[in-house]
Amino acid sequence: MNQTADRVVDALLAEHLLDPGARPRATAVVGTVLGPQVGTARPAPVRGLPKLVEVVAYLGGALVLAAVVLFLVQEWDSLDFGSQVAVLGVATLVLAVAGAVSAHVPSAATLADPSYDVRRRLAGSLLAGAAVTAGTLAGFVVDHVDGQTSFDWQTLSIGVAMFVVGVVGYLRARTAVGVLTMMSAALTVVLTFSDRVDDVVTGISEGDGAGLLLFVTGVAWLLAAELGWFREHVTARVLGVGVVLVGVQMPVLDGTHEGLGYALTALAVVVGVAVYLVRQSWPYLALAVLGVTLVVPEAVSDWTEGSLGVEGGVLVTGVTLLVASFAGYRLRAEALT
Numbered sequence: 001m002n003q004t005a006d007r008v009v010d011a012l013l014a015e016h017l018l019d020p021g022a023r024p025r026a027t028a029v030v031g032t033v034l035g036p037q038v039g040t041a042r043p044a045p046v047r048g049l050p051k052l053v054e055v056v057a058y059l060g061g062a063l064v065l066a067a068v069v070l071f072l073v074q075e076w077d078s079l080d081f082g083s084q085v086a087v088l089g090v091a092t093l094v095l096a097v098a099g100a101v102s103a104h105v106p107s108a109a110t111l112a113d114p115s116y117d118v119r120r121r122l123a124g125s126l127l128a129g130a131a132v133t134a135g136t137l138a139g140f141v142v143d144h145v146d147g148q149t150s151f152d153w154q155t156l157s158i159g160v161a162m163f164v165v166g167v168v169g170y171l172r173a174r175t176a177v178g179v180l181t182m183m184s185a186a187l188t189v190v191l192t193f194s195d196r197v198d199d200v201v202t203g204i205s206e207g208d209g210a211g212l213l214l215f216v217t218g219v220a221w222l223l224a225a226e227l228g229w230f231r232e233h234v235t236a237r238v239l240g241v242g243v244v245l246v247g248v249q250m251p252v253l254d255g256t257h258e259g260l261g262y263a264l265t266a267l268a269v270v271v272g273v274a275v276y277l278v279r280q281s282w283p284y285l286a287l288a289v290l291g292v293t294l295v296v297p298e299a300v301s302d303w304t305e306g307s308l309g310v311e312g313g314v315l316v317t318g319v320t321l322l323v324a325s326f327a328g329y330r331l332r333a334e335a336l337t
Contacts, residue, residue: 012026071087081144084140085141088133096127096169099123099124099125099130099169099172100127102119102122102123102126103119103120103127105119120173120174121175121177123173124173124175124177125177127165127166127168128169128180128181131162131163132162134161134162134165135157135158135162135188137161138161138162139154141157151196152195155188156188160185160189163186175232176235179235179239186221191210191214194206194210194213197210197212197213205257206254207250207251207255207256208256210247211246211250211261212247214246214247215247216247217247219244221236222237222241224236225240226275226279234281234282241284245268245294247264248261251264252265258298261295262299265295266295272285272291
């Protein structure tokens with residue numbers, strides 16, 4: 001066993017900078033980094049996908065998509081239903097197979113290895129493209145067989161198919177593009193249902209219903225992010241925070257129940273501060289700062305019935321932004337100390 005690596009890891013453990021359960025792995029990593037200087041042999045370098053290959057693959061994929069789009073624009077109307085389905089099906093299959101092939105690594109390796117980052121990004125982008133085309137295909141078929149109904153089954157089928165394929169693709173190759181694809185699909189499904197909330201629940205407007213559904217979606221997404229479901233933690237948190245902010249502001253923009261929007265925004269601010277103090281992740285701090293910056297001028301303008309005018313509204317917004325920014329800075333400084 002490498003004695004120098006052991007001493008380094010023991011020193012980190014003594015300063016409580018390392019989890020004791022990670023000692024064996026830490027010893028192996030330190031020994032690998034120190035390498036021949038302390039008698040530890042470096043492992044053979046893992047051969048990933050060269051950068052040039054990645055660039056060429058992206059360019060090739062872009063050209064293929066451009067050719068497909070050009071063909072669809074020129075020839076789509078002249079194709080019958082079966083041919084249209086075949087085109088979309090083949091495009092989905094090609095992207096899925098290409099993504100699966102790109103994600104293939106030796107049995108002893110894993111795609112999460114940094115040496116395979118190029119391959120992982122390429123595979124994730126291709127599989128995300130397959131999710132988009134799969135959703136388009138599902139929506140096209142449903143629209144053809146469903147006809148005119150009171151519910152938008154076409155958009156719902158697009159979101160569901162896109163989400164399912166997107167999840168499968170993300171589990172195979174985890175990328176930020178995959179996270180964005182899943183969130184886009186989830187929002188498509190949620191907003192489809194939000195159009196019918198006012199028909200199901202009496203006394204609630206369409207804007208209020210959409211806001212509540214988006215708020216719940218954002219909260220659920222952030223819970224999944226904190227449970228470690230996403231490899232791209234910051235990207236997932238930013239998307240979740242963005243959805244929460246839009247959701248809490250929808251009732252205010254709708255104008256039917258502004259108080260609901262103020263309450264939800266205040267709740268988002270409090271929770272954002274609390275979670276930031278625990279996680280110290282900047283998207284939660286941004287949620288709190290932006291929430292305060294939005295809700296205070298809105299509430300003041302509402303309570304004064306607009307008597308402040310444009311100049312007063314701008315002044316209140318500016319002062320609120322300055323105070324919120326200073327408070328956020330102080331909060332971050334205290335959290336990091």
